[in-house]
Amino acid sequence: MPQIQTDISIWCRSRGPLPGGNGAGPSASRGSTSATGGSVDSGTRGRQSRATGRTQHPATAIRVVQWNAEGVQRKKPELQAFLRDNNxxxxxxxxxxxxxxxxxxxxxxxxxxxxxPTGHKGGVLTLVRHNIPAAMTAQTADGDLEYITIKTFLQGEELSITNVYSPPTTKLDLHTIQLPNEKHLIVGDFNGHCPAWGYDSTDARGEDIQDWMTDNQLILINQPDDKPSYYSRAWKKSSTPDLAIATEEVEKRTTRTVNDQLGGSDHLPITLSIADMQTILEYHRKKASWNFKKAKWTKYQLHAESLRNITFTEDINHNVKELTQTILAAARKSIPRGFRKDYKPYWSQRLACLHQRLSEARESMEQSPSAETTTMHNQLKEDFNKTKTQELQQSWQEITSTIGLDTDTGKLWRLTKILNEDSMATRGPTVLEDSGTFHTGKRAANLLADVFETESTIKVPPQRKKEVAEQLETRLRQQRNAAPPMTSDLTMAELVDAIKRLKCKKAPGKDGVCNEMIKHLGPAARTKLLELLNQSWRSGVFPSAWKEAIIIPILKKDKNRKQKTSYRPISLLSCLGKTLERMINKRLMWHLETNNLITNEQSAFRKNRSTEDQLIYLTQSIENAFQEKKKVIATFIDLSKAFDKVWKEGLLLKLLTAGIAGRMFNWIKSFLCHRTARVKLDSNLSYAVKIREGVPQGGVISPTLFVVFINDITNSLSRHISKALHADDLAMWSAAESTATTKVRMQEALNITSKWATDWCVTVNSLKTVATCFSLSNSKETLQLTINNQAIPQEDTPTYLGIKLDKKLTWNPHIKEAEKRATRRLSIMKKLAGTKWGASSNILRQVYMGHVRPVMEYGAAAWATAAKSNTSRLNKVQNASMRIITGGLKTTPIHALEATTRLPSLDHRREEKVIVQYEKLQRLPSHPAHQHTQQLTKNRLKRSSFNHLAKQLERTQTSFLPRTPEEQEPLQDAEEWNSQLSKVLFVTDIPGVTSKREQQDAVLKNLTLEMMHQDYNASVWTHIYTDGSSDGAIKNGGSGILVRYPDGHTLSRSLPAGELSSNYRAELTALREAVSLVSEHPPSHAVFLTDCRSAVQSLQSPKEQLERDTQRLLCTLSQSTNVAVQWIPAHCGLSGNEEADRLAKTGSHLEQTRPTVSYSEAKTLVKRHYQTTWNAQHSLPSDDQMPNLQRHQQTILFRLRTGHCRLRAHMHRLGLSHTPNCLCETGPQTPEHILQTCPLHQEARTDHWPQGATLQEQLWGTKDSLILTTSFIQATKLEV
Known part of the structure; x- marks a missing residue:
């Protein structure tokens, strides 16, 4: 069982009182000073009285505890309970x-x-409640004394607290403690003796402490008659090594109380109550949040429809305010708001009772020292720790078994994040230090706001500014008539598509309107919203309210949290404004892609482009150079804060140069100008600052604008320089036999890049820019490259786009790093389940596929040629994962593990990724990597590369794919501003229909017929049923069409869909041909009925040529016909759908053509081919019920099926048993023997299977049969 109590106590809950217990918790109230309801402060230092009731601690005092824990990790549950219950x-x-x-x-x-840093003990820790701003101001440098000092910021005053530990065997050097000239409290274990705090005599340490207090005008809070805080079980004697020392003002206001024991430590916790101090009220405030799970969306939609009554004025800012207020008013009436429940740490009543008994035993041991009382105390301490561990484990086991992670993926990933310690670093209010002064609250927020404002400011030389202004003015005068996407009104189809793409559970902007509210607007409200968006579009005015960002500062990794430059901004913008951005961005990208205005080297924010493309382009170029006896010098350029420092005037000029004009140019100009931001820090809002330059962080259109701005960075580079861009990540490389030649070329390229950066006010970070010489030679090449007259660091293992390269492209560093990260994440699965408890195999498989495997597969197509000795390390991680998923032993065959978990080997998946990537590059002729796919492979060296492997796989695995691929360019979006498209109705649901799994066919049929009668009455509408079919979902596609006219006349067609065709392609082909058929004699009303929901969805935003062709035909038909495309459930008894299905199957047997195949189709076919191949090699019943069992049952069954279990036959093969025979001496102890013939278990066998059962039924039968098998094994008490 892994150590889990520090990680998972936030998920644990109390299970009820101990039978016979008194129900007491760890402590009664704030006035209580013990985790077991012990003594409280009576107002006199050092004296205690038993608590008789709940006392409320004064609001004008803070409570500070000092405690030597003797190891805090395993005492965390009782510590949390103590902190909570004593406030x-x-x-x-x-x-x-x-x-x-x-x-x-x-x-x-x-x-x-x-x-x-060394040894196994020591260490100091200070915990400060989140409503108190605090910062560490000093800590141990070197030496024997361990201490940290924090400064806390309270209402109207500050208090410094130093936490000290001095081991008794080391030198006590108190003068190393930095003492501030202010209110100060020093607490800790000093291990010094003096009568002033209860000892009989003074030792050298005691004298040092007294001298130090005298020298620094400090006062001891301890009194000689205070209760001792430490008991030595060895010496059977009490003492007080734990001291509290303070400046005079603090000492006068402090009351000291020694509490009951905590967690079995020999040191007692001590509470120091400092009067007339209180926390800052603003840090106590909680903000209510919307509970969308309990929203009454019908009611909300009804209230939001009142937007139809609003009359917009010419003042767009006023209109935005009206619309926002109406939406929020509807939300307040329909969506509950509330606060998250306060966190309650795990602490059961059983533990509270045991802890109370331990406290009583401690008190008895101190009052009556003897071997008997010490033994009793030690035994109770052992019992308490053992029970605590058992309860935490049991609670965790219950949670992982019942939490419902398989149905709530959000909960699963939140838990995964917690177990991965991604969200453990909870922090209190931020304290920033600037020039020796500390700032909290609003002052800290203002400080960060100033930083972010400064970062958005750039210095533009006056002459350059004048040049660009003149060019901008000239371009504006030369503007011609803009294309329709830049001038035509925004359509409802565009709005619907933008709303569909909104993601839920995203933080809103300053206006408070969430994406969920926009998604649930009704027809009238959406029409009014579109009217407002069109007003902004036509007028070229982006509303002021949408220009203000709320910045959430996020601490950068491994940065000092006190430094104002250690934070990166996350901007929250208006969701309404981002909806408009999304609509306009789609038009902008259409213009850029259609006219091939984006440089071919850019892969970011573009369809069908990825980081993997760039990695393959670079690495294949290097491999080609190796084959030609060349060396490659590559430089990886880092642009400093590139997004935040985009020169707006320069960007506007580049937009005009790219042909952006009319409404689009005016709107973007307004969008960029006069932007402001406020920093939100610990619920404090800073003053508004101006964001002078840069594209708006968090904006939907911002990445596209940045791509336009950086688009020409490589234009002036020579033909000898290859380059790849991914947003602002620029890689440049050159190959030649002579290193000197390559260095000259690269230096020239760096000079050109530097000049571009100077011209456009971009800063190149020379410290993070690195250069590498890729070569098979073992000799070290010194490059001595410079940029901006600064030397570029040379790196043998640079990281590019998340992949660690090495100079010989062995991929060893990257695979080692991937293995390390994946192994670390593997611990999450171990925490989720053991062999007898925990999450099911389905949940564990989901965690592996979503959290572990991606680490081992990122960029896999680029490094798939790595040596088997390297990739085998990753295979071991997957094998370990599969053993966790199944509960199998280490000797279990990999083939059995893969079959049960349905996880193909990583080698298998890498092959698939290589061929999919190759098929994509085949269809992108403008991509620089495309040329590599067209070249013959070079074979001077016995080295493999992406090109070698892809061409080999093409011959052996995917020869069925046509060599005439359908090109993916230009990468266009749908022309949703086409007004004809808005006339076509697309419907993907039916009232009352939920799922085919949940509803019977008769119910689905009746609900569908009712909908069709109401919405598409057969007396008016022509019903066109379409369906598609293919063999194995990869070949011999067929399309079926059935047309039913209102007069009763019918028309049917069976058509081939192609020799290579997925079911989806066959469905779309049926729709396209049906539209063509109906268009020959257009009816007044036509509804196309298909059981392919994805086809209906894709026709609204087509990506492939077949989808675009079908949409275009629908738009043409809608000019004369009322057109609808309606999804219907499949195979539920609808006569039209069943007939279309029969026609489609007929079509699949007709003579087929061999059409070009799109990338998405090729990807589907490749994946299907590999899946079919893998399934043929790993046969497993499709209706296997083992995944539906509980965790311990799954483990038992899997081990019985494989025979790799703890029975004697298998243990003997491993040399762990002296004999393979069963105790019955009738044969080897195998699963078959135990389940079928062993006479020792005949009675249990008869009880479970009175009629007998075959081995097949016992291991592969129904769920009830499998449960019987596991129950039988448990009854035999055999460990399998």
Whole structure:
């Protein structure tokens, strides 16, 4: 069982009281000072009285606890309970025994720690409640004394707290502690003796402490008669090594109380209550959030429809305000708002009772020291720790079995993130340090706002500014009539498509309108929204309210949180404004792609382009150079804050140069200008600052604008320089036999790039820009390249687009890193399940595919040629994952693991990825990597490359694909601004219909017929049923069409869809041919009825040529006919659908053509081919019920099926059993023997199968049969 209590206690819950227990929790109230309901402060230092009721701690005091934990990791549950029930503000812990590589956090508290770098003990930790801003101001440098100092910011004052631990065997050097000239509290374990705090005599340490206090005018809070805080079980003696020291003002306001024991530590926790101090109220506020799961959307839609009554004025800002207020008013009436439940750490009543008994035993041991009381205390401590571990494990096991992760994927990934420690670093209010002054709250927010404003400012030379302004003015005068996408009104089809693409659970902008609210607007509200968006579009005015961003600062990885430059901004923009951006961005991309205005080297933010394309282009170029005895020098350029520092005037000029004119240019200009932002920090909003330059961070259209801005960065490079762009990631390389020649070319390219950067006010980060010489030679090449007169670092293993390269392209560094990351993530699966408890195999498989495998497959097509000795390391990680999923032993054959988990080998998947990538590049003639796919492979060296492997696989695996691929260019979006498209009605649902799995065919049929009678009455509408079919979903496609006219006349067609055809292609072919057929004699009303929902969806936003052709035909037909395309459920008894299906099957047997195949079709066919091949090699019943069993049952059954289990026959093969024979001595102890013939278990066998059962039924039968099998094994008490 892995160590889980520090990671998963946030998911654990109490299971009820211990039978016979008193129900007491760890502590009663804020006034209580013990996790077991112990003593409370009576107002006199050092004296205690038993709690008689719940006392409320004064609101004008803070509570600070000091405690030597003697190891805090395993005491976390009781610590959390103590903090919660005693309402502790700050706790200073000594002897944490933590290591730097182990995360530790307590929900609701900020963590400051200093771990001992060597040894196994020591360490100090201070936890500060999240409503108190705090910052670490000093810590141990070197030496024996361990301490950290934090500064806390309270209402109207500041308090510094130093947490000290001095081991008794080391030198006490208190003068190393930096003491600020302000209110100060020093607490810790000093291990010094002096009568002033209860000892009989003074030792050298005690004298040092007294001298140090005198020198620094500090006062001891401890009193001689205070209750001792430490008990030595070895010496059977109490003492007080734990001291509290303060400046005079703090000491006067502090009351010290020694509490009952906590977690079995020999040191007692001590509470220091400091009067007349209170936390800042603004940090107590909680913000209510919308609960969309409980929203009444019908009611919301009804209220939002009141938008139809609003009359818009010429003032667009006023109109935006009206629309926003109406939407929010409807939301407030229909969507509940609330607060998240306060976190409650795991602490059961059983643990509380045991902890109370341990406290009583501790008190008895101190009052009556003896071997008997010490033994009793030690035994209770052992029992408490054992019970705590068992309960945490049991609770976690229950949760992983019942939490419903298989039905709630959101919950699954949140839990995965927590287990991966991605969200453990919970932080309190931010404290920033600037020039020695600390800032919190609004002042800190203003400080960050100033930083972000400065970062958006660039210096443009006056002469360059004048040049660009003149060119801009000239271009504006030369504007011609703009194309329709830049001038025509926005359509409802565009709005519907934009709304469909909105993602839920995204934070709203300043106006508070969420995507969920926009998605659920009714027809009238959407019409009014479109009217507002068109007003912005026509007038070229982007509303002011949508220009203000709310910036959430995010701490950069491994950065100092006190530094104002350690944060990156995340901008929250208006969801309404982003909806408009999405619509216009689609038109902008259509113009750029249709006219081939984006450089071929750019792969970011473009359809059918990816980082993998660029990686293959680079690495294949290097491999080709190796084959030609050449060396390659590559430079990876880093542009500093490229998005945030885009020169707006320069961008506008480039837009005009690209032919952007008319309404689109005016709108983009307004969109870019006069933008403001406010920083939101700990619920505090800064003042508004101007964002002077840069494309708006978080904007939908911003990436496209950046692509336009950087588009010409490579235009002036010579033909000897190859280049690849992914957004602002620029790679340049050149190959030649002579390194000197290549260096000259590369330096010239760097000079050109530097000049471009200067001309357009872009900064090249010379420190992060690196150069590499790729060569098979073992000699070290010194490059000595420069940019901006600064040397470029030379790196043998550069990272490009997330892939670690090496100079010989062995891929060893990258695969090692991938293995390391995947292995780390594998621990998540181990925490989710054991062999006898935890999540089901389906959930574990989902976690592996979504969280572990992607790490091992990123960029796989580029490095698929890596040596088997390297890739085998990744295979081992997958094998380990499959054993976790199945519960199998390490000896289980890989073939059996793959078959049961339905996980193809990584080698198999890499092959598939290579051929899919190759098919894509075949269809992108403008992509620079395309030329590699057309070249013959070079074979001077016995090295494989992407091109070698792809061509080999093409011959052996995908010879069935045609060599006349359908080109994917230009990469156009649908022309949704075409007004004809808005006349076609696309419907993908039916009222009352949920799922074919949940509803019977008769119900589906009746609901469909009712809908058709109401919406498409057969007396008026012509019903056109279409269907498609293909063999194995990859070949011999057939399309069926059945037309039923209102007069009763019918028309049918069976058509071939192509020798290579998926079911989807056959469905689309049927729709296209049906539209053509009906268009010959257009009826007044026509509804196309198809059971392919994805076809209906794709026709609204077509990507492939077949989809675009069908949409175009529908638009033409809609000029004379009322057209609808309606989805219907398949095979539920609708006569028209069944007849179309029969016609499609007939069509699949007709003589087939061999049409060109699109990329998406080729991808589908390749995946289907590999899946079919793999299925043929891994036969498994399609109705296997094992995944539906509980975790322990799945493990038992899998081991019985494979024979790799703990029975004697298998253990003997491993040398772990002296004999293979069963105890009955009638044969080997195998699964078949135990289940079928062993006489020792005949009674249990008869109880479970009175009529007998075959081995096939026992291992592969129904769910009930499998449960009987696992129950039988448990009854035999055999460990399998």
């Amino acid at each position: 502790i503000d700050i706790i200073c812990i000594q002897e944490t025994h933590l290591k730097e590589d182990r995360r530790f956090f307590v929900r609701g508290y900020d963590t400051f720690r200093r771990d001992r």
